[in-house]
Amino acid sequence: MTDAATSIRVPRNSVADAALLADFLTMSEFGATPAGGVERQAATAEDGHTRAWFAQWLTARGFSVSYDRIGNMFGLYEFVPGAPYVLAGSHMDSQPRGGKYDGAYGVLAAAHAAQRLVQYYSTGAATPTFNIGVVNWFNEEGSRFKPSMMGSSVFAGKIELETALCATDPAGVTAQQALIDIGTISSNDVFGAGTGRSVACYAEIHIEQGRELDKGGITLGLVDKTWAANKYEISVIGAQAHTGATAMVDRQDALYGAALAVVAVRELAERYGEDLHTSCGQLTVYPNSPVVVAREVHMHLDLRSPSDTLLDEADAVLRQEFAMIELKADVHIERRYAHTWKGHTYQPEGVELSRQVAADLEVSQMLVQTRAGHDSTNMKDIVPSVMLFIPSVDGVSHAENEFTNNEDLVTGVDVLTETLARMLEGALNP
Structure with a gap:
């Protein structure tokens, strides 16, 4: 690793920060509730509208958009033909009358971080080892279809595809039919055998959904273990x-x-x-x-x-x-x-990578455990993974009054951008 003074790939940019916040407001309009939250349960019309908007956002910035057989949504950008991908993302589906930050921020943060890195590497300042991908996992919340974390569970081989597709909502609609209805399912996989694509490592940023960071006045949580x-x-x-x-x-x-x-x-x-x-x-x-x-x-x-x-x-x-x-x-x-x-630890090298990034960016940090399930809890079992938290005010989550300050939103993207840059250059795959 180079010295901190020369290791920061994309310094903070006020124009980029403003673009992130503007996109977050736009995204939050899909399924918006009167009390300031969102309701866009998995594969509902509201979820479909969000996916359509996000697909347009990605393609306008040079990413190719694909869906797999369980409806996971990928925005891919190829730096090195045939090389594995560094994936980053979370989920855009919500709980009933849920908050607008949970999951959705992580997807948008990954997209903005990836866009910044595409611009950075296009200057020829450095050459990445891997390609980059943004992922919106299907049905992480598990409110309409059970179990939760469905898309990443299928991707990681923890749930059979057919079992997930046959899951029904309270009205008897299957997950497969719901995905067909909103047009975001494919008969093919995006990664895995026969696709020519593989995943090198994974990163996810999320609101904490707890009070530890907020109580301590700490900006960044480095997740080292899941309950x-x-x-x-x-x-x-x-x-x-x-x-x-x-x-x-x-x-x-x-x-x-x-x-x-x-x-x-x-x-x-x-x-x-x-x-x-x-x-x-x-x-x-x-x-x-x-x-x-x-x-x-x-x-x-x-x-x-x-x-x-x-x-x-x-x-x-x-x-x-x-x-x-x-x-x-x-x-x-x-x-x-x-x-x-089961309770598991995240790879220590991923925790150390994010600690170094936070230190280089002079962002306050602490180790935290995640009590909630996240897509990274599946991904860490198949590839090296990093999980980051930013504060939730008063620890509120799965509720319309869920809130995270704008300054923490933009700082989170700064940290994720630098973390992904080092992952793209092989920090977790020596």
């Missing part, structure tokens, strides 16, 4: 009955059983403190009538921990709690794993 997670699909089975006429002792109230399960999951978190996060994010009640005792409730629960061992212990405790709930509520509980991943 483990268990996500469950739960069915609580009871018996449908009349809410007035049926004696209390005779009831097999699925909603009562589900309520006990929600409380048990929350109390499980209280037992372990901040080393375990738990939630119930969704309940669907059948028949959902005001005068009928519920016969069935479908629920989605998750447990997350920095410790694989603790997560396994919490899983065992949860089984015991469910057994007691079955007896107390006279119901049957079916439990299925919807999505799981």
Whole structure:
């Protein structure tokens, strides 16, 4: 690595910063909600409009745009014919009434960083070893189709393509049909065997979705580890009955059983403190009538921990709690794993690379762990990967009042640009 004084490829540029912020405002108009967030769940019309706009943005700047068989969107620029690609990106889909920063900033940041590097290398100031690509992963949020991180999971070989394509939304529409409807799916892959393209390494920048950076007044988080997670699909089975006429002792109230399960999951978190996060994010009640005792409730629960061992212990405790709930509520509980991943570390050389970049750019930094899942948690298992965070004000995320200051947005792109430049020149692939 050269001295810091000569290693910065693209110094901060006020015109480029203004362009980033203007594009972010434009992107945030797609699926905009009155309260300042966005709603563009995966493969909805709003997601399709965002993808169409982004495709135009990329092609206007010399990138070729392609989709793969699970609807991942790639903007590719070739410096060296036949060389592998450095990929950077995140996702543009959102939660229902979600925030406009989550995921989408990472895709736009990658695009602006890539554009700056295309301009830099076109001057002949240096010669990259690899090509560069921007990626918008399909269905990272997992709100319309389950599981989450679907596009990158298929790409990394963790979910079968057909399993993902056959996933259905609450209306019964498959992921495949939804992607066909918005015209962003291909019958071919973009990377892998037979394509002539491979990935050398990956980078992602994201809002933190927590308060550590914001509390500490720190600009950049260097992600060195991801929490483990268990996500469950739960069915609580009871018996449908009349809410007035049926004696209390005779009831097999699925909603009562589900309520006990929600409380048990929350109390499980209280037992372990901040080393375990738990939630119930969704309940669907059948028949959902005001005068009928519920016969069935479908629920989605998750447990997350920095410790694989603790997560396994919490899983065992949860089984015991469910057994007691079955007896107390006279119901049957079916439990299925919807999505799981172990806690893993990011490659130390990637963390060190981003630390050096932050130091060279004089950006304050700290090590952080990600409690949330990200596409980089899949990518790090197949190629060297870097994950960066910028602050979320008050730690708010998955909500319309999610917010990150403009100064942090532009600084994040500066750091990502320099990180990608060093990756393009072989820093993670010696």
